[in-house]
Amino acid sequence: KKLLRYSEELKTEGNDHYRAHRWEDALAAYRSALGRLPKRKSTPRPQRDTEVDADDFSPESSTSTQTSTGNSGNQDEETPLTEEEASVAKARSVLNANIGACYVQLGEHKEVVNACTEALRDDPHYIKALQRRAVSNEQLNTWSSLSSAQEDYNTLLSILPENSSSSKEIQRTLQLLKPRVEVAQKRETAEMMQKLKGVGNSILGNFGLSTDNFKFVPNGQGGYSVNF
Template sequence: MTENQEHQPESERTEPSIAQPTNAGTDLTEIDDPLSQCEAVILTPEERKVLIETALEHKTTGNTHFKNKDYASALSSYQEALAVCPEDSSAERAVFYANIAACYIHMEDYKKAVENCSEALKCTPNYSKALLRRASANSRIGSWSSLTDSLADYKKILELEPGNKEALAATRTLPGRIEVQQEKEKNEMMGKLKDLGNSFLGNFGLSLDSFQMNQDPKSGGYSINMKK
């Protein structure tokens, strides 16, 4: 997928799509058309129709902003769509959350993208596009825990779509990144602990360099002694 393709939304449709979200494509920032298949729980059919039509109008406005790369305005429109969408309309709400996440990815607010993808997945657990966006956002955050979560999502995607090229590539490269990042964060933590220890020992005219750690060859235990 080229960079230009990644930023292209789906074509507008005159009627809302009825395809399941789990069958969506793999473009991380491609926007979806919501669904209208949930049964009414509290609302009457007429009330539900009005609310969903209103949500679709906000979505259509958001699509226009998205295509014009006005992601802040697109975000606002998708949030308005979510606000009027019936609470029990899980499929529709999943799509709106995923569209919001797409905006946040473009706006480089990856933590909020992750949060909204997680909300989408609460509505539709096997929503592959939300999994892809969350995996990508976590990969861009780049912390050890985020990279680990990213790898887990890519593995889940491969369960749903065994031939997904992006997921296949990520599962090959992420383990190495995770190992490097884990070592980096461990060293940073040890450095902070050493600074904290030196700050405390400095009150007594000492530092951690004043001590040495020795391992007992028989027990394998360690003892800390003052250097002579």
């Protein structure tokens, strides 16, 4: 309880910095607050309280107004947390999400993804963390990150009320995201093939050959046959 109290004081300090747009100071305060809490021992149970606005990128000011809605399908199969462990998990999740909010403001999207992933380990249905991670993965704009954004948006659709404005916005985002994933997949596949071709040419050159001597032909079964 003493650690939670110290952590809460530091988080409040971080919130004051955040509201004043002192992102680095807020980040330092949130990290200090997180450092006061016990480390996660195992995969925890999701915390469930009230719904929050998924478009609200402000940090959480209190652990009493939390993160998500819905019920966990395997909750009965997991060992329940004690009241103190649940409070620590909730505080840890909020702090990691707040760290992610600071990185959003700093434009460091890889760090946003990392921080929000930590938050989601304590609460897999934390709406703000899912939203921030999805948006930052979109900004990273790789095949992997865009696919991860799709997964997070689909998770949000399963959590948020079906007819809410947030759900409708996410559905529109998913429609726009699908062709971006396909473009990124083709681009990165082509880049990978070019790199493999370069490696192949460096090896085959020792035998007076190159990859141009080989042709890959689809075999109709999802694979390729090689013609010389």
